[in-house]
Amino acid sequence: MRTIYLWFRQRPLRFLGGALVSITLALMVALTILDIATGMPNPYSGVITYLILPPFLILGLVLVPLDAWIQRRRRAAGKPEPIALDLGDPSVKRVATFFLSSGALVLVSLTVAAYKGVEYMDTKSFCGEVCHKVMIPEFTAYQASSHASVPCVDCHIGPGAPWMVKSKLSGLRQVWHYAKGDYHRPLPTPVVDLRPSRDTCENCHTVDRFYGSRLRTTITYDTDEKNSKHILSMLMHVGSGGVAGSGIHGHMASQIDYLPATPDLKEIAWLRVRRPDGSVQEFVNSEKKDALPQLRAQVKVRRMDCIDCHNRAAHEFRTFKQLVDESLTKQRIDPTLPFIKKQAMEAVGEDTEPPSEALQQQVLTRISSIVEFYRKNYPDVAAKRSGDLDRSVRAIADAYKASHFPHMKVNAATYTNWRSHDGCWRCHGAMEAATPGKRTEVSQDCNLCHTDQREGEPQ
Ligand code: HEC
Ligand code: HEC
Ligand code: HEC
Ligand code: HEC
Ligand code: HEC
Incomplete structure (x- = not known):
């Protein structure tokens, strides 16, 4: 034991260098294997493997010859030889084995933990909910889009370490503004420095593969009784x-x-x-x-x-009217309830500017009292179909909440969709x-x- 202590004390540089080399190498190999095993190269592990670890590896590789050079000078100056380790000594061997195996175990668990943590930071719930409450409007529209299962980072960062570093640096700036509460409401577009689509969208879509025309169908409903x-x-x-x-x-x-x-x-x-x-x-x-x-x-x-x-591929904010029409088509709002579309439109009323929180509450109260209209004018419907009515009123409230975000001053008109005549x-x-x-x-x-x-x- 004492021999090992002395060896470390006398050759700290060699120890540090050796430790750095073996730890960084082990981490790099482990991360690479994890990336291959999960089949999905992860932008954050790329940063660790290719940007953060290599300088430490190089430092380790420099320290070992530096130690040898210092030893040579010590010998030249006539200083005594440092102590040597005898691996044949059973007590030295036991301690060395213990250090090596527990060290390896700690390393593997640390790697897995770090990897899982980093993987979590990539999930849509982290991006859209935990860290970025300000992005609730984008998250809501995203969940209703064709891209609901595409991770945010696939479009906002894309593969490769440099973009990841760039986005994290601007992320840090955003966290600072978030903490101070002086972020823009609504968040500004176009997103400055959004990566060109050939490195994001075109990893999944190749538009030269399909051709011809596509049938576009829009279903709308009148405000009449039927x-x-x-x-x-x-x-x-x-x-x-x-x-x-x-x-x-x-x-x-x-x-x-x-x-x-x-x-x-x-x-x-x-x-x-x-x-x-x-x-x-x-x-x-x-x-x-x-x-x-x-x-x-x-x-x-x-x-x-x-x-x-x-x-607006992942964040198309549709108007309340469009969402009500869609809910009628999907039968979340029951289209056989007389005047239901008219009731929905009247409950919301004039709807151009993003509402204040107070106004949103008033509108939601008006929506829930749609039931009263049926009690008064269609008592039969109110009595026999209260299930359909409640379900429909809930869907109308959902449509209102999905198109109005008072906290961020966002409504469907805030962001123009360029895939339209306007664009x-x-x-x-x-x-x-x-x-x-x-x-x-x-x-x-x-x-x-x-x-x-x-x-x-x-x-
Ligand atoms: C299919 C690709 C794609 C996905 C997936 C995606 N986004 Fe976006 N996002 C975009 C595009 C494109 C823009 C608009 C860029 C522009 O106009 O400059 C954008 C804009 C934004 C904006 C800026 C404000 C705005 O509404 O324009 C925020 C915030 C945002 N996205 C957050 C998210 C979050 C959070 C997720 C995951 C829950 C996500 N995005 C997933 C493509 C995507
Ligand atoms: C990780 C893969 C992936 C990425 C990255 C991706 N998409 Fe998609 N995209 C999909 C999938 C999956 C669908 C759904 C196909 C379906 O439902 O038939 C889709 C559907 C679409 C559609 C047709 C449906 C609609 O909402 O109009 C468009 C347009 C589209 N994507 C554009 C984009 C654009 C623009 C980007 C980059 C900002 C992008 N995609 C990035 C996978 C991706
Ligand atoms: C000039 C505008 C424009 C550009 C640029 C453009 N698109 Fe489109 N794209 C459209 C329009 C318009 C439609 C039809 C939408 C509809 O049917 O309502 C469409 C349809 C699509 C669809 C759905 C096709 C289908 O048959 O379901 C996908 C996927 C798509 N685009 C992906 C892309 C990708 C990826 C790129 C970039 C490589 C791209 N688009 C560039 C305007 C554009
Ligand atoms: C940045 C300018 C710009 C925008 C925005 C734009 N276009 Fe174009 N578009 C052009 C130009 C320029 C041409 C002519 C190309 C040529 O002469 O080769 C063109 C041609 C076309 C053509 C004829 C195809 C051809 O090559 O002859 C179609 C169809 C078209 N655009 C559809 C759209 C649609 C749909 C949108 C909106 C979703 C749109 N464009 C938005 C610039 C634009
Ligand atoms: C440069 C391409 C382009 C030209 C030219 C064009 N349109 Fe369109 N139009 C579009 C696109 C893209 C959409 C789909 C918008 C969407 O998906 O929301 C559209 C949608 C429409 C719709 C459906 C709107 C709805 O709410 O369903 C009508 C109606 C229409 N166009 C009429 C016209 C008329 C009339 C003209 C001639 C003045 C015209 N368009 C010229 C690109 C064009």
Whole structure:
């Protein structure tokens, strides 16, 4: 025992160096195996394995020769040889075995614990609920989206250590503002420095793989006694991301760079198309021509990608009316209850600005008293179908809560969805050719993006 103590005391650098090398190596191997075993490379473990551990490994590798060099100088100066360990000595061997095996055990458990902790930080409940109460609106819309099972980090960080570090640094800044309570309400978009979609969306979607048109169906209900149903269907010319001119996704086959006229991207001043056939053409927004030189000096050109249309892919806030229509279709609100749509719309009333907390409470109270309307005007319905009525009233309240977030000053109108006329009209109908070429304008022709608009059941 004493021999080991002396050996450590006399050769602290060698000990430290050796320990650093073996610990970092063990951690790196363990993390790599875990990543492979779970089949899903994790951005946080990437940071530990590739950014944090290597400097320690290098430090360890430097310390060992440094120790040898110091020993050589000691010998040259005529100092006595340091003590040597004799592994043949049974007591030394016992202690060494104990240290090694318990050390290994601690290491493995620490690794697993750290990994699990880090994995948890990646889950949607951590991002959307625990840490980021301010993101409840985004979390609510996300849970109702097609991406409800896609982890937030798959779009907001994506694979690779550098982006992870970048996002955690900006995360730290956000935590600071959160603690001080001076964060923006609503949270600002566009998200500055959101990663280009080729590193996030396109890990799952390849738009050159599908082509042709897609039937879009919208179901709405009138406010009459029967809650009359309307079906509007039309063919969206989605096309292929691999073939320019094939339709909407044709933008992805060309390279389109544009100059925003405002930081919120609501207006676009200039754009340039590079088509796959090699031709290049520029277009300009006639109302912004004069501001162009100044904009060029101040604003960065942006390459158009998926997010210029699908900016609300995971966070589409629908209006109360749209959510009520959807609940009627899904029969969460019973469409056979007379005037139920009208009752829902009247309970909410004027609905343009995000409500205050007090106003939200008043509206919810009005929604729960919809039952009174049936007691008075349809006593039969109120008596025999109270189950259907309660269920429907709950669904109406849910629709209201899913489209109004007083705490963050968010309602369905706060964030514009670019995958709509509002988004397309920034270029289509606004841009004329600035250089000669294939087109004289970016067209707003009603048959460019969709055709076959019709009422009634789709054929
Ligand atoms: C399918 C990809 C995707 C997923 C999954 C996703 N987001 Fe987003 N998120 C986006 C895009 C795209 C934007 C808008 C970027 C823009 O307009 O610049 C955005 C914007 C945001 C914003 C900024 C405010 C706003 O509403 O525009 C917040 C906050 C946010 N997301 C939080 C989350 C949280 C929390 C999760 C997980 C519960 C999540 N996101 C999951 C793609 C995603
Ligand atoms: C981890 C994989 C993954 C990532 C990353 C991802 N998606 Fe998706 N996306 C899906 C899945 C799964 C669906 C649902 C398909 C279905 O329901 O048929 C989907 C559906 C969609 C749809 C069609 C449904 C709708 O909501 O309109 C669009 C558009 C879409 N994604 C765009 C995007 C965009 C834009 C991004 C990047 C901001 C993105 N996706 C990132 C997996 C992903
Ligand atoms: C940043 C500007 C911009 C926005 C925003 C934009 N487009 Fe375009 N779009 C263009 C340009 C430029 C062309 C012409 C490309 C060419 O000449 O090769 C085009 C062409 C098209 C075409 C014809 C396909 C082709 O290549 O001939 C369709 C369809 C289309 N856009 C649909 C849409 C839809 C739908 C939206 C909104 C969801 C939209 N675009 C938003 C710039 C834009
Ligand atoms: C110019 C705007 C625009 C761009 C850019 C764009 N999309 Fe789309 N995308 C649309 C529109 C519009 C639809 C049809 C939506 C509908 O049917 O209501 C659509 C449909 C889709 C769908 C559903 C297709 C189906 O048949 O179900 C997916 C998935 C999708 N886009 C993914 C992407 C991805 C990934 C990118 C980037 C590589 C991208 N889109 C780029 C406008 C765009
Ligand atoms: C640049 C492409 C583009 C052009 C041009 C275009 N639309 Fe659209 N339109 C869209 C997109 C994208 C949607 C789907 C919006 C959504 O999914 O919410 C849409 C949806 C619609 C809807 C359905 C709205 C609803 O609430 O269901 C109608 C009606 C419509 N367009 C009419 C027109 C008319 C009329 C014109 C000619 C002035 C026109 N569109 C030109 C892209 C276009």
